[in-house]
Amino acid sequence: MPVPVLMSNGSPFPSKERYDLLKEEILYDNDDAFRAVSRLPPLPGREKIKLTQGRKFWAGLDQVAQYWDTSLDQFFERPVVDDPPKEESEYPDKMHIDSPPVAGKQGLGVPVGKTSTSAEAKTGDTGDETSQGPHTKTMYCGRRTGTGRECPDDLREETLRGLVEMVAWAFGCQITIPSLPPRLQVKSMLFPVRQNFVVARSPQDRQAARKGILEGPMVFVQCRSETLFYDKDNPSGSRNVEICDLLREISAMLLFAQERAREGTTEMRPGDGKWWTTKPRWGGADNPGPEADKNTDKPKEPTPDTDVPSANKRSKYDRSSLPFRRHGPSGSKKLSVAERWKILQPGPSLWDKKMKYKQIGKDKDSPVDDIFMVSSINHHFSIVHIRVHSTYLEWLTGNKGNFSDPSRDSTGTPWYVLRLRRTKWFDLFNPSDRLEGLDGLWALFSWLMR
Structure with missing residues (x-):
């Protein structure tokens, strides 16, 4: 079977150079691409890369890596300091949630079970401090800021x-x-x-x-x-x-x-041509609908202000252009529940x-x-x-x-x-x-x- 020269839309097939450009960008190293997306300088000994066709892909993958990339996960033990921090001793009434947040810097150790970085490591650590001994606690160091489930x-x-x-x-x-x-x-x-x-x-x-x-x-x-x-x-x-x-x-x-x-x-359309979309309800008899007495779509009357004399007060309904503004540029009026109930038509289009x-x-x-x-x-x-x-x-x-x-x-x-x-x-x-x-x-x- 001969290979067609043109596509079904009449345009030529993309060239090999276009494919080579996509191939080059898709094979970039993850760290190099993430740094290029964040506009950070390249690592020492690495060349600066340029993202054109794949910038949106790498920007999204950079965000996904903060939940799914376990390549840099490290768990280590850290001794527990019994003495309270100096800041807490000086301000005993200060709440724990008022402490400054830990910076989300790569490679920063945070305790497992204390922040969102703690959950579900592939190594199977649970982060229970009691299981690690009374004087140590498990810390996490890596790229993730949350688990994949989050x-x-x-x-x-x-x-x-x-x-x-x-x-x-x-x-x-x-x-x-x-x-x-x-x-x-x-x-x-x-x-x-x-x-x-x-x-x-x-x-x-x-x-x-x-x-x-x-x-x-x-x-x-x-x-x-x-x-x-x-x-x-x-x-x-x-x-x-x-x-x-x-x-x-x-x-x-x-x-x-x-x-x-x-x-x-x-x-x-659903119900098109069926009797329930063509024949009036109740044989055409007068029936205002199930919620005619409970229709709350009518505008409420303005309540007079007793503190200000009525002679010096101008009603907000005196403006001639207000009805046109309330009903929109086309002058259409919102139908009430009873009016919508009376309309016979097929279901919405799919x-x-x-x-x-x-x-x-x-x-x-x-x-x-x-x-x-x-x-x-x-x-x-x-x-x-x-x-x-x-x-x-x-x-x-x-x-x-x-x-x-x-x-x-x-x-x-x-x-x-x-x-x-x-x-x-x-x-x-x-x-x-x-x-x-x-x-x-x-x-x-x-x-x-x-």
Whole structure:
């Protein structure tokens, strides 16, 4: 099969020089990159590095390292000083919480169990001072300021966003956050799923690009904050936790398949055409609604001020322009509870208004769509692939279809079987794993944009 010269958007494929630049920045030493992000001088004997494409990635990884990087963890014993500090003896009434905070300087020893740096060292230390003897206490020295369980979700998301953007921009794609809460449709029910952000293709039409319209979606990223997947004390419970985490991934990928399958179709809003969205309630009889007597949306009347004479007081409602300001520039009035209850209309839309749905990368004659997801937990990520048959989507949404279809895909898998494949988990702190993950993303976008 000949290699295409142009991508599906009409632009040439990114050059090797672009890939070499990303490869060079992704292989930087962690300490050198962290110091470059913080605008600190390089270590003695090291050259100053320059971050261009990967600055956002390294800035996020620098924050994640403060919770997950255990490479510099050190635990040592320190004798306990029985005499109280001089400052406390001079001011006996001073509270302990009023003492100046310990500077978060790398390599500074702090007692385990006293600050957030103490929790869950991989060496198994518990930080109990009684177990270390009456005259010593365990101290911590390292990069972390907290445990991995305390890592904020947005730090992991920003790190993965910086990594994916390095490759997406080279192929003329952009990253966007879903404008609506992602919900998987199963028959007549909607299940919330997790999609942190999606990657879509930028349109060639300049007018559409200025409006923020994107084509796709192509790939999405899911970052999860769960840190406990195995329980040695309860093996059966560990199996359930692992299955639940797998269901989080599969449900999000099925929603992504539903979104890509919207190409060339019109939206059917929930309840569209049903009798409860067209016929008036109670046969059209006058019924103000369940909370008509409890409507509290009416504006309250101003209370007169008895201290000031009414003749010298100007009412705040005398201004002619005030009603227009209260109702906004369009003059729209907020509907009451009873008025909203009387409106008959289908449910809210589930489609993104700024997404032009296209199955980019799918063979037009194939009933199977390849769904790709970048999954991330802790400080690792992997690329997940699943193949979804169009008949499976019809069965999932409850539409009428030929469910006795014996067709199979190229691998011989029937339509009702979901086969999931996954790469290994790439460690963001390991340079070789970062490069391998970058190569996987580069190959993925090259295949989708062919």
